[in-house]
Amino acid sequence: MTVDRAADLPVLEARDLYCERDDRDLFTGLSFTVGRGELLQLAGPNGAGKTTLLRLLAGLNRDYSGEVLFQGQALLKVYAEYAAQRLYLGHLAAVKKALTPLENLRWLTAAQAPDDDRLWQALEQVSLRGYEETPCMQLSAGQQRRVSLARLCATDVPLWILDEPFTALDKDGVSWLEQQLERQVAAGGTVIITSHHALQSVPGLRQLTLGGSL
Amino acid sequence: MWQWLKRLYHRLGSPKWFYEISARWIPWLVVLSAVGAVTGIVWGLAYAPADYLQGNSFRIIYIHVPAAILAQSAYMMMAVAGAIYLIWRMKMAAWVAKCIAPIGASFCLIALLTGAIWGKPTWGTWWVWDARLTSMLMLLFLYFGVMALQQAMESEDSSFRAGAILALVGVVNIPIIKYSVEWWNTLHQPATLKLTEKPSMDPAMLWPLLIMIVTTYAFFALLVILRTRNEILWHERKRQWVRELLEK
Amino acid sequence: MSLVTATIRRDLLLAARNPGEWANPLMFFLMVAALFPLAVDPDPSFLEKIAGGVIWVAALLATLLSLDGLYRPDVEDGSLEQWLASGESLYGLALGKALVHWCISGLPLTLMSPLLGLMLSLPDEAYAALVLSLLIGTPVLSLLGAVGAALTAGVRGGGLLLSLLILPLYIPVLIFAASAVYHAGIGMTYNGQLAMLGAMLALAMALTPFAAAAALKINLLR
Numbered sequence: 001m002t003v004d005r006a007a008d009l010p011v012l013e014a015r016d017l018y019c020e021r022d023d024r025d026l027f028t029g030l031s032f033t034v035g036r037g038e039l040l041q042l043a044g045p046n047g048a049g050k051t052t053l054l055r056l057l058a059g060l061n062r063d064y065s066g067e068v069l070f071q072g073q074a075l076l077k078v079y080a081e082y083a084a085q086r087l088y089l090g091h092l093a094a095v096k097k098a099l100t101p102l103e104n105l106r107w108l109t110a111a112q113a114p115d116d117d118r119l120w121q122a123l124e125q126v127s128l129r130g131y132e133e134t135p136c137m138q139l140s141a142g143q144q145r146r147v148s149l150a151r152l153c154a155t156d157v158p159l160w161i162l163d164e165p166f167t168a169l170d171k172d173g174v175s176w177l178e179q180q181l182e183r184q185v186a187a188g189g190t191v192i193i194t195s196h197h198a199l200q201s202v203p204g205l206r207q208l209t210l211g212g213s214l
Numbered sequence: 215m216w217q218w219l220k221r222l223y224h225r226l227g228s229p230k231w232f233y234e235i236s237a238r239w240i241p242w243l244v245v246l247s248a249v250g251a252v253t254g255i256v257w258g259l260a261y262a263p264a265d266y267l268q269g270n271s272f273r274i275i276y277i278h279v280p281a282a283i284l285a286q287s288a289y290m291m292m293a294v295a296g297a298i299y300l301i302w303r304m305k306m307a308a309w310v311a312k313c314i315a316p317i318g319a320s321f322c323l324i325a326l327l328t329g330a331i332w333g334k335p336t337w338g339t340w341w342v343w344d345a346r347l348t349s350m351l352m353l354l355f356l357y358f359g360v361m362a363l364q365q366a367m368e369s370e371d372s373s374f375r376a377g378a379i380l381a382l383v384g385v386v387n388i389p390i391i392k393y394s395v396e397w398w399n400t401l402h403q404p405a406t407l408k409l410t411e412k413p414s415m416d417p418a419m420l421w422p423l424l425i426m427i428v429t430t431y432a433f434f435a436l437l438v439i440l441r442t443r444n445e446i447l448w449h450e451r452k453r454q455w456v457r458e459l460l461e462k
Numbered sequence: 463m464s465l466v467t468a469t470i471r472r473d474l475l476l477a478a479r480n481p482g483e484w485a486n487p488l489m490f491f492l493m494v495a496a497l498f499p500l501a502v503d504p505d506p507s508f509l510e511k512i513a514g515g516v517i518w519v520a521a522l523l524a525t526l527l528s529l530d531g532l533y534r535p536d537v538e539d540g541s542l543e544q545w546l547a548s549g550e551s552l553y554g555l556a557l558g559k560a561l562v563h564w565c566i567s568g569l570p571l572t573l574m575s576p577l578l579g580l581m582l583s584l585p586d587e588a589y590a591a592l593v594l595s596l597l598i599g600t601p602v603l604s605l606l607g608a609v610g611a612a613l614t615a616g617v618r619g620g621g622l623l624l625s626l627l628i629l630p631l632y633i634p635v636l637i638f639a640a641s642a643v644y645h646a647g648i649g650m651t652y653n654g655q656l657a658m659l660g661a662m663l664a665l666a667m668a669l670t671p672f673a674a675a676a677a678l679k680i681n682l683l684r
Contacts, residue, residue, distance in 0.1 A: 023452055060546055063371070083549025090547075092540025096472070098479040103472070110468035111548055135479070300676070355630040362626055366617045372680045376613045379680075380627055383609055383673050387631050390662070394634035398641065 009072045010035045011159055011190045012057060017066035019052060026052055027210060030066070036158075037204050039181060039191040044210035050194040051091070051163055053210065057192060058088045058161045084111065086159035091167065093148035097137035101128050101147045104136060105154060108147075112155040122154035123147075126176065142168045149173075152180050159190045166197045178202065227304045229446040230455050236439045243436040250429030258422035265419075271335040274328050276422060280430035282325035282346075285353060286388075288318030288434065292360065293385045296378025306442075308374040309449065311381070312364055313441035317434060319357035326350055345399035349392045356384045465545065466554045473562040483531060484566040491524040491571055495578045506583035513582035514592060514643025520578070521571045521596060522603060522632055526625050528567045529607040532559060533615035533678070542615070542681055552675035560601075560608040560671070568600025584647065591646030591656075595639040598659040602635050605666040612677035635662060 010033035017030040026049030034040045042050045055061040057068060059075055059082060068075040070082045095104050105119050114122075123132055126146035128139075136144050145168045152160065166174055178201055184191055185204045199205055225231045258276035265272035295311035298304050329347050330340045341347065364377035450456045477483050498516045499509060536542045545555055575596050579589055610628040614620030642655035 058547060059549075060543065080549040083547060088544070088547040090540055090543050092538075092543060094540035094544045096476060096535075096539065096541070098476055099472070103475065107468050107472045108544065110465045111550075352630045352633055355626070359627040359630065362623055363613060366614070366620070366623055367680075372616065375680045376677060379609075379673055379677050380613060383631065383670075386665075386669065387634075390634045391630070394637045394658075398637045401641065 010069075011071065012075075012192070013067075013069040013072075014057070015067040015069070017053075017056070017064055017068070019049065019056065019061075019064040021049070021052065032208060034190055034192060034206075036188045036190055037185055039185050039193065039199065039202050039205050041199055041205060041207045042192070042194045042210065043196075043207050048210035050210055054161060054163050054192065054194050055090075058086065059083065060088070085157060086161055087151060087155065087157040089148060089151070089160070089162045089165060091163045093144055095136050095144050095147050097144075098135055100131075100133050100135055101139070101150070102132045104147050105150050108151050109154050112157070114154050118154055119150075122150040125153050126150045127172065142170055142173060145169060146173060149177065149180075152177075152184075158188075160184060160192070162191065162193045162195075164194055166195055227306055229306055229450050230453075232306060233443055233446050236443060239439060240436065243432050243439070247429055247433040247436055250425055250432060254422050254426035254429055258419075258426065262419045262422055263416060268336055271332065272419075274332045276426045278325055278328040278332060279423060280427045281321045281328065282350060283427060284430050284434055285318055285322035285325050285350070288314050288321060289353060289357065289381070289388070290385065292318060293378075293381040296374075296381045299374060300378050300382075305449070306446075308371075308378070309445040310438065310442055311378060312374065313438050313445060315357060315361045315364060315377070317437050317441070319354060319361060321430075321434070322350060322354045322357055326354060343399065345392075345396040348399070349388075349395045352391050352395070353388065356380075356388070360384070464554075465548050465550045466558045469545075469555060470558045470562055473559070474565065477562075477566045483528070484570060487524040487528040487567055488570050488574060490527055491520050491574065492578065494520040494523055495581060499582065509583045510585050510647060511644075513579060513584040514588060514647060515640040516582060517575055517578050517584075517592065518595075518599075518636055518640045518643070521568075521575070521600065522636060524571060525567055525600065525603045525607060526628065528563070529604075529611045529628070530614075530621040530624055532563050532608060532611040534611070534620070537615040537681060542678065546679070546681070552678055553671045556608060556612070556671040556674035556678065557667070560605045560674070563608060564601045564604040568596070568604055571600060572596040584643075587649060588643050588647035591643045591652050594656060595642045595652075595659060598656060598663055599635050599639040602659070602662050602666045603632060605663075605670040606631050606635075609670050609673045609677060612674040613680075615678075616681055635659065638662075 013033045015031050018028045019026045030053075032040075042053060044050055052061060056064055059068075059079055062076065070078060075082055094108060096107075099107075101123055102116075102119060105122065109119070120132070123129060126149060128143065128146060128150070131139060131143070136147060139147075149165060149169075165177060169177060174197070178199070181191055181193070181199065181202050185202055193199070225235075254276060259273055262273070264270050292311050292314040295307045295314065298307035299311065326347065329350070333342060333344075333347075334340055360377045360381050363380050364373050367373040367376065447456055447459075495516055498512070502512075503509070533542065536545075545552070572593060575592050576589055578584075579592055584592065607624075607628050610624045610631075613627065614624045617623060638655045638658045642652035642659070645652045645655065
């Protein structure tokens, strides 16, 4: 029995999830938990339903059966509370091209509203120092991606849900992101991530492989 | 009563149940529509007395009025089905809403066309900006919008939802549109054109009209059921019961 | 700062960075109004009769033109996803977005309308009615239009579809507003029409954000 878990409720718990798309079963009877200090990597071939599961856990996809519990409570019942404690980064960056990185970051972190110093530091961390006043349309795809990723160090949110965050990043960006994941897990936070990237360096790594059989 | 309604609701939610039970309704509806249409049309066209003002041209009301009534109530039904789908996610409701839309639009078009044909001998012109004609035209536009939206998106589910929302917005708007058009109309048109408003109708004229209205509802129900059955078969094609049905 | 205020600020900032977003519909407004004297009849005694209606039709078309950009960019770049993920009330967001839309479309149209009145020989008595009817009526256009924009935001080439959906819903506003201007022009009172527009505005403010929010949630499904 998992006595140790009873004292410390899992951050997220999935019970008997079933989801279909276009008459095709993506997953059936899927149950798992994610706790503090853990990084859950969703793996599996293309079309296995990784993004669907991720959006489901983020509370964005509500077309499924089964239960998702956030700290023991039904996710959609405590959605506002849940949303305040989880950061969702989809494969769309939500970056407006006509605005500068600073303005974009300010909007992206509006819920936590960190002060400007923190935003500047975050932009420095993602090597966008000197671009604060440049409209994002003049930045490369990787740089625009970094604007969006700067949220990770501009706010303190216990649960990160990240969809393919390594896309379009260069070598430095990749190692920076790995550090961020390690930092989050070490601080007792939780990360759920879809990525084909090898994350062996991160302690607390667990993998969940989805079928993908057609 | 409440329990009975609840049970009916759950049953209606089951495509298989609906498919089986509706097969029993079809013959009755066919008979009702056919007999009603023959009786109503023969009575209305041949036996009902001619109008003292309009002569024989008034007889087009036996098509025009039922079509117009049906076009409006079909819109309401579509909106209700859409609301059921939005609130309780009953898939059957979405299919029914989808099936009603083109049928309702066709009746709306029939009402407009017969209205125009009626207008020629009565008012001397095919089209006047009469309040009724204008608000029917707006209703037709709303139907077109819902139909366009119902097939606009990649995911069928999204399209149905979008169509349902628009249908509901339309329901709030239809009375406003109607009221504003009527108000506008009284400002611009002399009131003498309101020949359609009859304070009292000779029973000999009224009976065939009532028969035609009932018949049109029956025919509408028949069409909706037939189309819905097709939808059911298509969406449930991978289910066991449909496969068994097809193998028979 | 809540996400609603942040979004209002960001959208106003975006409009300031892309002046075309609000200037093009204004230009369109001006040009459409100029077509009528050329196509129909430049005689002032004729124009003064139709001026109110023409300006209103042009304002309505100009509003439609800018509506497609209300939600589509947010759907395409993932901003909508972030709203939905934020857990904030979509009602507030929908209302805020409609407000921003009015600030960058309805308000400039209202301010520019007296110029069009001059071009179309609007009777002197009708200017107040024109500006007032636009001031009350264009927010209704934005609010109703926002529902259509939310519904078609995820549809490829949804701009034309948007017009199809929304135009019938605009008819009551058009009727009462144009009638207010016309009646003012022939020296009659137009309080009743303005009151009707006000009632529509109240109704639209209360109801349309619900519909827009529901329409935005459809994007959850994809």
